[in-house]
Amino acid sequence: MNDFVLVFKNLFRRKLRAGLMIFSIFIAFAIFGVLASFERAFNAGQELAAADRLVTVNKINFTQPLPYSYYGRIAGMEGVKRVTFANWFGGYYQDPKQFLITFAVEPRSYMDVMAEEFDIAPDAQAAFVRTRTAALVGETVANKYGWKVGDRVPLSSSIFSQKNGARSWDFDVVGIIKPKKPLIDTNFVLFQYEYFNETRSFAKDTIGWLVLQTTSPAINDKVIKTIDETFANSPFETATDTEKAFNKAFMAQLGNIALIVTLVVGAAFVTILMIVGNTMMMAIRERSREIAVLKALGFPGGRVLRLVLGETLLLALIGGLAGLGAAALVTTAMRESLANFVPGLALNAQIVVLALALMVALGLATGLMPAVNALRLKVAAGLGRG
Amino acid sequence: MSDHALVRLEGVTKGFVKGQESIAIFKALDLAIPTGDFVAVMGPSGSGKTTLLNLLGGIDHVDAGAITVAGQRIDGLSENALARYRAANVGFVFQFYNLMPMLTAAQNVELPLLLTPLKKAQRRTHVETALAVVGLADRAKHYPREMSGGQQQRVAIARAIVSDPKILLCDEPTGDLDRATADEILGVLQTLNRELGKTIVMVTHDPAAARYAKRTLHLDKGQFFEKDLAA
Amino acid sequence: MRPFLLQVAAVTLINLKSIPQRFWLSLSTVVAVALVVMVLLTFLAMSYGFQKTLSGTGAADVAIALRGGAAAEINSAVTRDQVRLIEEGPGIDRGADGRPLTSAELYLVVDGVKRSTGTKANLPLRGVGRDGANVRKGITIQAGRMFAPGSNEVVVGKSLASEFAGFDLGQTVKLGTSQWTVVGVFTADGGVFESEIWADAPAVQSLFKRENYFQTVRARLESPAALASLKQYVESDPRLKLDVKTEQDFYAEQSGQTTDLIQKLGWPLAIAMAFGALAGALNTMYSSVAARAVEIATLRAIGFGGTPAFIGTLVESLLLSVIGGIIGAVATWLIFDGFTTSTLGASFTQVVFSFHLSPALVLQGVGLALVVGLVGGLFPAIRAARQPIVAGLAG
């Protein structure tokens, strides 16, 4: 026997009570794990953004178009290493409810700028540049619809139509885009801008936004200034920002998700803090005679304090780890179905570390009062109590 | 008072404050208990018997006076120093056994050894020896609820002696037991005293129990009266 | 029957009187239930407020025509020729001057800044026709005046002006490449239009280089029933590849996805938390039963039945959880009812809405509290009723 056995036996002497406390801690940490994963997925765009990447959009709003000519003009500017652009297609597959994130892009430059993120087979890269009707399909989409290289898939647009009046375009799948790092989202489809531009019925020679790489993050501010000043007072003024700031501003439009997460998690934790804290107070009060005996046997105050805190820590760890495990299962189960809203939903190491810290904090907080009571307990008085 | 006294009380004063009034239990009490003694303490209820044991065990404090155990002054020690003193020198036996219900007999006996640097295997031998001394070697794996009162008290005695303390403090150890069982327990204590030389202070209100001791002290109105053998 | 009721009353009283002995534990149950109800009601109030804003927009006798298949205004496109054809359609009400009450509109997204966070936000700039305000019902200029046709003037919805910076009356804002002056603030019966910027359609067309190009056409119908004839007219003309529906239906469809999402988040979270609170309630009630073991056993020995012990325990649990539920509902009402915020709507623009707690929602919250109280009291109550008398008397 050792102190751990003592702690363990103390905790589980009332199995129902311990079980109920563990269950409520389990719930709180499951909620924490799931919500923290959601928040992280929402912010993944910010965290994964490359430091040397800038985004240029129309100054009115990023949904407004820019002229195609900006692509060439920005490419020639000082400090710009590479530039590419994309156009939002408003795509869906078969049913408008099955919307698909689809971009028309300039193939070579897009793959170059995103080379750090996406793993695309060399022959697929070549085919994407060569074939007019080529499409690269993200792994997530390919898995969802079972598309393979060589398939011909029709994608419709809720915005554009072809000159011949058709609402859908046929594409040849030439490759699958795989993520190079965890959390990178592949829930999208890319196709050739040229094919799109020549066939669409309106808005010819306009593009959605530009993505560029600077020669060094240190000159980001200078490049931003150069671009925006160049196009100032033109019919198409630009707003350039780092990819990180752009993604952050975009997510902020949805509302204050972090605040909602914090409030709910806070409510859940206050709940268990009260439940577990009070139950432990009661448990220790019930055991004051035994604690007095331990002290009479010569257990010093610090040791008694440790035994009580050990009990609440053990409680928090058992419930917390189980809850975190459940959160991992839940997020994995939801990942596919929520890919369109929150891509890259996953419980990561950072959340686990934070959760562990919370478990320790919870264990100490709930054990503090009972432990101090146990420490203060006068042996003679404790023994005297029936 | 001999110089080789294990326990020495000199001018011990102790009282309690109960609400408005304060009651004095001991006033300038002196006592000496030599090593190897077996003292029975008798006296009316409320006379301060338990308080005396608490003072000797270092779980209560004197108001004035000195208590010396094994050459060490224990009055005025810090709580932690007192805890160390108890772990090293004192074994308690209570009227209601006070065993941990979720621990087996062996684990209960092992508790005081957790305060020593002994290794697991050494602890096991100590526990086995202690249980053998009280005649419960075969009950090591039993829980308190699976044992009779007398057996539980024997486990408690094993727990009190397992770390080989200098003095055993027993507060009405047979108060909750029938005559026959009480005699068994008292026999165990007597053996501990006679064969292992343990110094024992036992509080009891039972004259039959007191006869197992070498001498009996009567506590009344804060003073001791040595029992006259003729009385 | 009477003695039975007396027994129940006696045991219940013993239960309730013993609550102070477990004050902190009982309080923790009350707080836990209150927090569960708060989380649920906050989400429901958010969802309901959003839905109310959208369903309060548009009328059954206003028709909206969008390009076939376009679910949102931003994705729609209507040509000037199509606008003219719609104006000639049947069932459209006429204004005092005898012309059909229609409004061909542009819908553009411009950048604004949210006051509360200082972050960029997508705001809708709507270029409306001459009759834009008359086609709709309930549009009232609250301050200032309507914009003058052909001018760089805008009127802004009341919600937009309060949520986003720079739209106070008289202020000049840069939208696109030109400056616009805010000349009026309007209300729209709390609907989505209150989150919009309105300007003269021709002015928007020329300043944003969108000549001959609209997103939608609105038309005031003679009656809601007139929609059918207008619809038939549009369907029979091959030049009009447009969808026609009432404005009311159009906005109601838009609320679906967002309110769904909020509810799909709110209920599972609240139910998960309710399980946590249930653990607390069970704990409290088992302690209560244990603490009253002697009293219950004594009563049973006197001749009381097991059922009163059962009911007494259940009543205690229900009381604690209902108190928690009510506290949760009142707290939600105090903190969140009327709380205004905005999120992205279907047209990719900010929709300002207020949390709204309705009596029906409060009932759902208190209902959840009752379920927690019922389940949390049931098992301990069974234990109380079944407790062997002798063991209880032993204490």
Ligand SMILES: Nc1ncnc2c1ncn2[C@@H]1O[C@H](COP(=O)(O)OP(=O)(O)O)[C@@H](O)[C@H]1O
């Ligand atoms: N912690 C205490 N506070 C107040 N009075 C106490 C306390 N402990 C003991 N007493 C009082 O001191 C007296 C002696 O108690 P105690 O030593 O337990 O007596 P005994 O064991 O001889 O029956 C009693 O009157 C008792 O009420």
Ligand SMILES: [Mg+2]
């Ligand atoms: Mg006593």
